[in-house]
Amino acid sequence: xxxxxxxxxxxxxxxxxxxxxxxxxxxxxxxxxxxxxxxxxxxxxxxxxxxxxxxxxxxxxxxxxxxxxxxxxxxxxxxxxxxxxxxxxxxxxxxxxxxxxxxxxxxxxxxxxxxxxxxxxxxxxxxxxxxxxxxxxxxxxxxxxxxxxxxxxxxxxxxxxxxxxxxxxxxxxxxxxxxxxxxxxxxxxxxxxxxxxxxxxxxxxxxxxxxxxxxxxxxxxxxxxxxxxxxxxxxxxxxxxxxxxxxxxxxxxxxxxxxxxxxxxxxxxxxxxxxxxxxxxxxxxxxxxxxxxxxxxxxxxxxxxx
Amino acid sequence: xxxxxxxxxxxxxxxxxxxxxxxxxxxxxxxxxxxxxxxxxxxxxxxxxxxxxxxxxxxxxxxxxxxxxxxxxxxxxxxxxxxxxxxxxxxxxxxxxxxxxxxxxxxxxxxxxxxxxxxxxxxxxxxxxxxxxxxxxxxxxxxxxxxxxxxxxxxxxxxxxxxxxxxxxxxxxxxxxxxxxxxxxxxxxxxxxxxxxxxxxxxxxxxxxxxxxxxxxxxxxxxxxxxxxxxxxxxxxxxxxxxxxxxxxxxxxxxx
Numbered sequence: 001x002x003x004x005x006x007x008x009x010x011x012x013x014x015x016x017x018x019x020x021x022x023x024x025x026x027x028x029x030x031x032x033x034x035x036x037x038x039x040x041x042x043x044x045x046x047x048x049x050x051x052x053x054x055x056x057x058x059x060x061x062x063x064x065x066x067x068x069x070x071x072x073x074x075x076x077x078x079x080x081x082x083x084x085x086x087x088x089x090x091x092x093x094x095x096x097x098x099x100x101x102x103x104x105x106x107x108x109x110x111x112x113x114x115x116x117x118x119x120x121x122x123x124x125x126x127x128x129x130x131x132x133x134x135x136x137x138x139x140x141x142x143x144x145x146x147x148x149x150x151x152x153x154x155x156x157x158x159x160x161x162x163x164x165x166x167x168x169x170x171x172x173x174x175x176x177x178x179x180x181x182x183x184x185x186x187x188x189x190x191x192x193x194x195x196x197x198x199x200x201x202x203x204x205x206x207x208x209x210x211x212x213x214x215x216x217x218x219x220x221x222x223x224x225x226x227x228x229x230x231x232x233x234x235x236x237x238x239x240x241x242x243x244x245x246x247x248x249x250x251x252x253x254x255x256x257x258x259x260x261x262x263x264x265x266x267x268x269x270x271x272x273x274x275x276x277x278x279x280x281x282x283x284x285x286x287x288x289x290x291x292x293x294x295x296x297x298x299x300x301x302x303x304x305x306x
Numbered sequence: 307x308x309x310x311x312x313x314x315x316x317x318x319x320x321x322x323x324x325x326x327x328x329x330x331x332x333x334x335x336x337x338x339x340x341x342x343x344x345x346x347x348x349x350x351x352x353x354x355x356x357x358x359x360x361x362x363x364x365x366x367x368x369x370x371x372x373x374x375x376x377x378x379x380x381x382x383x384x385x386x387x388x389x390x391x392x393x394x395x396x397x398x399x400x401x402x403x404x405x406x407x408x409x410x411x412x413x414x415x416x417x418x419x420x421x422x423x424x425x426x427x428x429x430x431x432x433x434x435x436x437x438x439x440x441x442x443x444x445x446x447x448x449x450x451x452x453x454x455x456x457x458x459x460x461x462x463x464x465x466x467x468x469x470x471x472x473x474x475x476x477x478x479x480x481x482x483x484x485x486x487x488x489x490x491x492x493x494x495x496x497x498x499x500x501x502x503x504x505x506x507x508x509x510x511x512x513x514x515x516x517x518x519x520x521x522x523x524x525x526x527x528x529x530x531x532x533x534x535x536x537x538x539x540x541x542x543x544x545x546x547x548x549x550x551x552x553x554x555x556x557x558x559x560x561x562x
Contacts (some may be wrong), residue, residue: 007533070553
């Protein structure tokens with residue numbers, strides 16, 4: 001069953017796309033990750049133009065993050081003040097990212113930039129998760145309890161100016177680190193079509209020392225607004241948001257996330273992390289091969305848009 | 307689907323029979339040497355578009371059948387394309403600066419009853435841009451263009467956008483021909499010029515030009531137009547859809 005995507009201008013198999021949305025949905029349900037960093041590469045592998053994949057995936061993340069944040073909000077596990085500070089950075093980052101995107105698009109290097117960014121990001125995140133997953137499994141075998149790092153340790157982050165009190169997180173810190181994190185995540189969102197939770201969450205825990213239980217809710221809250229903005233900016237600047245594709249992915253994602261949440265309870269956390277690490281590294285490897293291996297077509301041919 | 311194509315073939319057959327009768331009836335006073343009929347001059351790219359075939363059929367007035375030839379040329383609107391060569395830099399393949407090539411057809415098909423080189427002279431083929439080898443591209447840069455031209459033709463051939471089929475025209479009886487031209491799934495919107503050349507003993511006897519229009523159907527076209535003409539509103543609507551989808555999923559999971 002084929003469907004013509006009006007913006008991507010390709011005919012795609014509806015069942016395969018829905019399945020891809022579902023598969024990534026399952027993973028995000030299982031691992032509690034947004035899934036944008038897997039979905040965008042998959043779309044590119046499938047033949048969707050990278051610039052459309054990035055913009056449309058941002059649109060899908062809006063939906064999946066909203067459905068996710070509601071549960072956290074009900075448990076009062078969202079620090080709105082911290083989220084808003086992160087969001088201010090996110091807005092700045094989105095505008096910067098879109099400008100960079102347009103610049104690279106004009107010189108014809110945007111596809112390369114997207115691939116490079118993915119290889120770097122997936123490579124580093126994947127290796128971290130993979131190593132952590134393995135060591136957790138080994139530790140468990142040896143009956144060792146994983147050592148918990150001291151959380152209240154003070155870092156250089158606490159010596160910066162413009163300190164603000166965040167009641168919910170129990171912090172009194174400078175706004176510079178959260179804004180910087182926000183900017184970085186905003187740039188990632190606009191160039192890569194990801195929510196950026198996998199960068200933001202560790203940064204919030206290890207850098208800002210936020211309590212773990214409110215970290216995910218707060219990051220989702222920021223992601224909703226950043227990806228909403230990124231979607232609008234891409235639609236406005238580049239006309240690359242394919243609403244038809246987004247709706248298919250949202251549909252698949254919803255179904256998948258329910259299955260994933262169910263499966264997630266049945267597998268052990270360490271095994272999950274190990275699996276996720278393997279998966280991310282596999283996608284990274286495929287992207288890397290495409291960059292290094294001699295391309296099938298030496299010439300890149302594209303329409304000139306007037 | 308099969309039923310539909312059966313009906314289509316039947317209509318074509320009837321048409322052909324009709325043509326032949328009229329030709330028999332007025333064997334000597336036929337004024338036109340070539341009569342052409344297109345099956346469907348308006349083609350819609352729907353959301354389930356997966357390629358289409360354009361049926362072309364007609365009759366010609368031949369003196370000696372063994373020396374009669376038909377060439378069909380279908381050409382989409384010309385466009386400009388940018389070509390970048392990939393070069394290895396720091397171990398990875400990056401794009402070099404682009405070369406702009408103009409006058410590249412968005413679709414180009416040659417269907418004939420035998421090798422076009424044997425049908426007529428090279429000069430004629432060149433002049434009328436008949437055959438992939440005779441397409442006239444225009445470029446601002448001179449160096450390396452033959453390679454680039456070759457590459458453009460190769461890529462478009464692979465995608466079914468450029469077609470050259472020397473057995474694509476079937477001559478039925480002694481004055482009828484029929485061809486089914488393949489339009490690929492990723493075809494561009496626009497008007498397509500269909501030219502049919504009728505040769506007798508290597509000389510052009512008659513030619514017929516008609517036009518086919520390819521349009522996106524309402525839904526796809528509507529989305530495309532909105533995205534390009536009201537990009538801000540379109541973006542906001544995309545986000546609103548996502549919000550509604552997200553909130554309703556959250557609502558559903560709460561209900562359980």
